[in-house]
Amino acid sequence: METKAVRWSLTGLLLTWGVTRLLLLLWVFGVYVFPGPDVTSDVSVIYQGWYDVLRTGTFPQQDVTWQYPPAAALAILSPALLPFLEYTQAFFVLAFAADLVVLLLLLYVGLRDGRRLRGAWVWVVGVPLLGPTVYSRYDVMVTAVAVAAVLAAARHPKAAGALVGFGALLKVWPALILVGIRRRSVWASAVATGVAVAGLFAVAMPGAFAFLTFQRERGTEVESLGSLVFHIARHHGWDGSVLLNYGSVEFLGPWVTAVSTAALVLTGMAFGLLLLWRLTATRFEAHTAADAALVAVLMFTTTSRVISPQYMVWLVGLAAACLCFRASRMGVTAVLVLVACFVTVLEFPIWFADVVGSTPLGITLLLVRNGLLVLATVVGMRELWRATVPERTPPPPAPDQTTTPARETSPSP
Structure with a gap:
């Protein structure tokens, strides 16, 4: 009976994946037009422009919108693997392939004893909730890694470490996977891979680390948690502006630097809480690494100065990995992430003009989406703490000093 139920679930899952992914491909290839601004322009304009520079053997050092670690060049150059297609077409196909790789990984793990298909369902449902943005950014490739x-x-600590090290040089955040891993072989493999890949790029291609300067100078993006201050302030006389700055739509004007600094402080506090958890946690099980990775990425995404829509695919991927394990306690957190994905596609791209214009609709969408992320972070951290940190047992009560001592008897003569 259980085998039959699994078979039916697998059939439904694959059918859902096929239909939703076909729809995503129809959107990015322009067969159907998705509401809002064209999200594929990042590929046809920005990515292809970087591609032309990277093919010459150097990074786009003069382009402030290049804010990625050196291995990101491999993702931008990857359409060269399909020379019979135009650049944008090849990129969409490779993004689709990365999506398929994640599904196959989740199915491979979810069909083993002691696992379940919940994780695969999270991925199948979560990705299309974000709309065509998923296939129009290279984040889905990073998420696969x-x-x-x-x-x-x-089961494969050295391979896991190598993937973490490589992933960190694709887009930094995969390094947070190490938070919940105690095995030294994983850390050693990650560091060795990261150093080797970074060194190779530093020697082979000029400007490999120029992104560090550009990233440091970013401001408060209009979709971030801190941006809500300015969205509301615009209705009360704040005289700042919204402009395309460093590759994203950001607030510029009075108090922006202060809010950006506050976001960095929150990120620092998040790091401190993760460090405290890591020092006090004692119960590490097979699912702990996935749970901790999801919580860590949630914390750093929510407190960031920038919450781009494509960041949500990171959370969907990690939530899916968590729910492959029956013992994972991230079920509620995963549901909150999925709901946040649905609200995200409403604020970008469908009603992004309202977000930029700080209309009541735009502000409401951001309040709901960012509120869901905050709630998911709090719930996830609480569950991770409960599952791994032992409760302190109260000390035994002190002996009652008021008890009347037994009466001494004198020895008989």
């Missing part, structure tokens, strides 16, 4: 690392951590 991160999911592979999380799922390999228990």
Whole structure:
């Protein structure tokens, strides 16, 4: 009976994946037009422009919108693997392939004993909730590497470490996977891979680390948690502006630097809480690495100065990896992430003009989406703490000093 139920679930899952992914491809290839601004322009204009520069053997050092670690060049150059297609077409196909790789990884793990298909369902449902943005950014490729690392951590530590090290040089955040891993072989493999890949790029291509300067100078993006201050302030006389700055739509004007600094402080506090958890946690099981990775990425995404829509695919991938394990306590957190994905596609791209214009609709969408992320972070951290940190047992009560001592008897003569 259980085998039959699994078979039916697998059939439904594959059908859902096929239909939703066909729809995503129809959107990015322009067969159907998705509401809002064209999200594929990042590929046809920005990515292809970087591609032309990277093919010459150097990074786009003069372009402030290049804010990625050196291995990101491989993702931008990857359409060269399909020379019979135009650049944008090849990129969409490769993004689709990365999506398929994640599904296959989740199915491979979810069909083993002691696992379940809940994780695969989270991925199948979560990705289309974000609309065509998923296939129009290279984040889905990074997520594939991160999911592979999380799922390999228990059985293949060295491979997991290598994937983490490589993923960190694709887009930094996969390094957070190490938070919940105690095995030294994973850390050693990650560091060795990261150093080797970074060194190779530093020697082979000029400008490999120029992104550090550009990233440091970013401001408060209009979709971030801190941006809500300015969205509301615009209705009360704040005289700042919204402009395309460093590759994203950001607030510029009075108090922006202060809010950006506050976001960095929140990120620092998040790091401190993760460090405290890591020092006090004692119960580490097979699913702990995935749970901790999801919580860590949630914390740093929510407190960031920038919450771009494509960041949500990171959370969907890690939530899916968590729910492959029956013992994972991230079920509620995963549901909150999925709901946040649905609200995200409403604020970008469908009603992005309202977000930029700080209309009541735009502000409401951001309040709901960012509120869901905050709630998911709090719930996830609470569950992770309860599952791994032992409760303090109260000390035994002190002996009652008021008890009347037994009466001494004098020895008989």
